[in-house]
Amino acid sequence: MRLSLRPVQVPRTPLKLMYRVYRFVLPEVRTELNRLRQLAEAIPDDELRTQALASMNSKEFHCQGGGVYAAANLSQRHILIPLIVALQTISDYLDNLCDRSTSQNEADFHLLHQSMLDAVDPIAPVKDYYACRSEREDGGYLQELVQTCQRAVAKLPGYRPVQPYVQELVSLYRDLQVYKHIRRDLREPSLLAWWNQHRSRYAHLQWNEFAAATGSTLGMFMLFLAATDPKLTDVQARGIRDAYFPHVCGLHIMLDYLIDQEEDRIGGDLNFCNYYQSQRELTERLGLMMENARKDVRKLPNWRFHRMIIEGLLALYLSDPKVRDQQDVRSISRRLMRRSPLTRLFFWGNSIWIRMQQS
Incomplete structure (x- = not known):
């Protein structure tokens, strides 16, 4: 069934898309990040301030990539860009906190990521998200990120039908972040037990591929874009969720893990690309996820825009400088880029x- 949404001026060619990215998205993402950076610089606690600033400095491209969804509806970018930047910044900040955490407390990670669930609920009260850890004085930084998101989603005219699916994806994201950051001897057993709760719906995936898909924010951003349509229906919202999860989301994060293999090995971090029997199998599974993602987005209106998102993901990650320094990753990149x-x-x-402009 082909889903239909109200027509908007969605870019249909790479040239039109990149014109909007350069002309509108990148400057406005930078402006919003600069606002948040000023707040981060004022965080009283040294560790929280360090991780907040590090997440912006090293992961700015996450916000830039997410901001591409605002290019599909420029008239609503004043809502979409602050929303996408704030939610992605919460994600990146908490990922840094958990990766380099002074604790491995499941309750701590769970409460920290409750902030993301509150961020996508316009009426949720903000909480003390640091209650389970010793570093707590952030000067209201995390609460401001949450409230920025809440103010934005409250302005989206079609948010009601997408909200359950946004909350579902955020809940899955929270679960992943909790299980992958707890004590190392508990990580895999917890992830596998979690997978067993969901595997009947995604039997064609391996457990690590499902886990990777839950780590993507792209499905959330696409639902935000869809919610700019005041006539969006529940059926359309569900179809959009299904078009992005698990394959587009899974491809996104598997590519991210692909280029981070050496970095994660040095840091002792879990990497979902390490659960294949060979590099050949990894390449085949990535190729299959890519083809499934392409097929899924054909169900969406303006499907060419979403195909550009997929091609952009492959180009962004496989052109990353990290690829050059890892022989196996270079080999996989060449195979995926063939033809x-x-x-x-x-x-x-x-x-x-x-990247050259930012270096």
């Missing part, structure tokens, strides 16, 4: 150009 469409090569060049 690339011109769209992917176009985004490859743009990814390199944007």
Whole structure:
């Protein structure tokens, strides 16, 4: 069944999309990040301030990539860009806190990520998200991020039908972040037990692929974009969720883990690319997820925009400088880039150009 939404001026070609990205998205994402950076610089606690600033400095491209969804409806970018930047900043900040945490307390990680669930509920009261840890004085930084999101989702005219699916994806994201950051000897057993609760719905996936899919924010951002339509229906909202999860979301995070293998090995962090019997199997599974993602988005209106998102993901991650320093990753990258469409090569060049401007 082809889903139909009200027509908007969605870019249909890579040139039109990148014009909007350069002209509107990147400058406005930068403005919003600068506002948040000023708040982060004022955080009283040294550790919280360090992790907040590090998350912005090293992961700015996450906000830039998410901001591309605002390019599909420029008239609503004043809502979408602050929302996407704030939610992605919560995600990146908490990921840094948990990765380099002074605790491995499941309750701590759970409460920290409650902030993301509150952020997508416009009427949720803010909480003391640091109650289970010793570092607590952030000067209201995390609460401001939550309330920025809440103010934005309250303005989306079609938010009611998407809210259950946004909350579902955020809940899955929270579960992943809890289980992957607890004590090392508990991580895999907890993740496998969690997978057993969901495997009947995603039997074609391996457990690590499902876990990777839950780590993506792209499905949330797409639902925010859909919610700019005041006539969005419940059926359409469900169809959008299904078009993005698990394959588009899974491809996104598996590519992220692919290029971070050496970094995670040094840091002792869990990496979902390490659960295949060979590099060949990893390449085949990534290729299959890519093809499934392409097939899924064909059900969406303006499907060419979403195909550009997929090609952009491949170009962004496989052009990352980390690829050059890892022989196995270089080999996989070459295989995935073989016979690339011109769209992917176009985004490859743009990814390199944007990185050069930021270095």
